[in-house]
Amino acid sequence: MRIIIADDHAIVRSGFSMILNYQDDMNVIGLCADGIEAYQMVAKYEPDLLLMDLSMPPGESGLIATGKIKEDFPQTKILILTMHDDDEYLFHVLKNGASGYMLKNAPDEELLLAIRTIYNGGTYIHPNMTTSLVRELVNHHEPSPNSNDPFHILSNRELEILPLIAKGYGNKDIAQLLYISVKTVEAHKAKIMDKLQLKSRPELVEYALKNKLLTF
CATH class of the missing domain: 3.40.50.2300 (Response regulator)
Structure with missing residues (x-):
């Protein structure tokens, strides 16, 4: 094989x-x-x-x-x-x-x-x-959705971007890593903050830590 x-x-x-x-x-x-x-x-x-x-x-x-x-x-x-x-x-x-x-x-x-x-x-x-x-x-059922579970809240692309933001990568760095435009990164970042009801990077870092997303 x-x-x-x-x-x-x-x-x-x-x-x-x-x-x-x-x-x-x-x-x-x-x-x-x-x-x-x-x-x-x-x-x-x-x-x-x-x-x-x-x-x-x-x-x-x-x-x-x-x-x-x-x-x-x-x-x-x-x-x-x-x-x-x-x-x-x-x-x-x-x-x-x-x-x-x-x-x-x-x-x-x-x-x-x-x-x-x-x-x-x-x-x-x-x-x-x-x-x-x-x-x-x-x-006979899937795991009960958790209202705070990032896997149910965020899209796959947002799950890629959130850990990178939390680790301190800038928009330009994330764009280069994921082969997307800076504007696309900014748009996803805004959606992430809105979906998770977060208002600052420290809050986002705390969320990523609590949900073990920094291991991505």
């Missing part, structure tokens, strides 16, 4: 690449550092599977990129690799089309099992996360 690895840490990319290339049935064909590069490499190489880190600052996060890639390249299966054992992240990436979600501290054998399971058409969820998922399936 042809695999691309997206992670913002070079040593992590190299480590995963060594593990996978050692397998007879796996071949890593590309390495990238954020969601934008991941999208570009998937478009170019059309891999069978993409290993996607959830948090890749300051570039586009895996959380955002997953939806874009699955919409345009549905044949590529996505396995999310993350340090976040968080229900909201899990539900969001599955809803956006990921086929698996596992923690980075899992043993190598579990990573290989997850990849093979997904490649063969299955879904793999890290055992620590299955309880909450099963609970929601038994109850």
